[in-house]
Amino acid sequence: MVDNSKRKLKRATIIYWMMLTYIVAALVWWFISLERQSDSLADFKYKQLNATVDSTSAPIVYLYELKAIQQERRKKTAMHLSEGLFFLALIVITGIFIFRSVRRQIKWQIQQQNFMMAVTHELKTPIAITRLNLETLQRYQLDPEKQKKLINTALEETSRLNFLTNNILLSSQLEGDGYKNANEELDLSDLLKDCLAGFEKRFPDRKWVQQVQDDIDVIGDPLLLQLLINNLLENAVKYSPKTGAITASLQQNGGLKQLTISDEGPGIPDEEKQNIFEKFYRIGNENTRKAQGTGLGLYLCTRIAQYHNADISVTNHSPNGSSFVVNFPG
Known part of the structure; x- marks a missing residue:
């Protein structure tokens, strides 16, 4: 098609x-x-x-x-x-x-x-894994350790499913001006640390590097900012090799509050750096690419950044990989 x-x-x-x-x-x-x-x-x-x-x-x-x-x-x-x-x-x-x-x-x-093909795949995988685990628990008398492992896997897949549906729903709400904002003063440092703790729990084998300055406050919507951070971390996990480090940084840089998520993946060609923030856009062919995704994550990050009068960009990470930088006004 x-x-x-x-x-x-x-x-x-x-x-x-x-x-x-x-x-x-x-x-x-x-x-x-x-x-x-x-x-x-x-x-x-x-x-x-x-x-x-x-x-x-x-x-x-x-x-x-x-x-x-x-x-x-x-x-x-x-x-x-x-x-x-x-x-x-x-x-x-x-x-x-x-x-x-x-x-x-x-x-x-x-x-x-491409989006429909990606969503179909993204929905089928966690549903199939969760159903298989539940059927296994129902049919067999497993020891507590195996039961715990299957339950944890099912919970992880349902979290992934929830993350995907939240992206789709929020994208529709932001475009249709149907989202009710809840702007408040919040500690972005604590929010970033909480998000990192969740990802460290989900991906314990990954190498996580935190460079988070304490007590950096912003005015914003907690749910949107959490989704922004989670999408950037999810993107880093998706494209970074399992042996590579994922670095999360939050610093006060002059008059700006700078959030940076860096990976050690293959990087992004210069000609694609602007395209990746478009809705549904994904590098490569949907039938041949290996990385999962729907093309909504970075688009949502752009919309959320604009919602908070911030700007988002991507640069090359040394020695390899990409760094996504969000600059919040001071």
């Missing part, structure tokens, strides 16, 4: 350029035809002038009529040229607008299809 949409996009692009080329060629031909017609009319007037007025006996009258014919010819050329340029500009501007609209619509359709 996605390949079909890409073929539509390619076909629409080819048809657009063919039509635009034809219209411009027709416009040029129209200009040439009018100029030829004006030349023929001017030649006729020249012949008529030579037949009716003697240039030697009445040179003043002849030159006056000749100048009038030449001025009229120049006016015709200027009129044709101005009309042609106006219609050319109108055609090009309209064509670009239509072309961009069609491309945007088809790309949006491709992104939605």
Whole structure:
């Protein structure tokens, strides 16, 4: 289905350029035809002038009529040229607008299809694992240690499912202005530490590095800021190798309060650094990429940052990986 949409996009692009080329060629031909017609009319007037007025006996009258014919010819050329340029500009501007609209619509359709494929996979996996664990507990008499392990796995998968549904619901609410904000003064340092504690519990084998300055307060919505931090940490876990460190930093930097989440993954190409914050956008092909995700996490981070008058960006992390930086106003 996605390949079909890409073929539509390619076909629409080819048809657009063919039509635009034809219209411009027709416009040029129209200009040439009018100029030829004006030349023929001017030649006729020249012949008529030579037949009716003697240039030697009445040179003043002849030159006056000749100048009038030449001025009229120049006016015709200027009129044709101005009309042609106006219609050319109108055609090009309209064509670009239509072309961009069609491309945007088809790309949006491709992104939605990618999103549906990703969501389907993201929903099926935790549901299947949880159901399998519960059925295992129901059918077999397991020792307490194995029961605890299965229950913990089921709880982790339901947490992942809850995280996904929260992203989808909150994205819809923020876009439709349906979210009721609860701005208050809160300790961002404590919030970051709580989020890190939850991830350390979920991923005990990962290497976590904290560089959190205490008592950094911001005015904001606790739920949105928690979701912002969790999405950035989830993204770092997703793309960082299991042996790589994930660093969470929160510092007062001049007049800004700077939150940074860094990983040691493959990094992000420079040409993709702006695209990754678009809704549904994911690097690579949905059928071949290995990393899970829906393309909503970083988009939500952008919306939440804007909601708090903050800005978010991504830079390269040394020696490898990416660093996502959120700057809150002081």
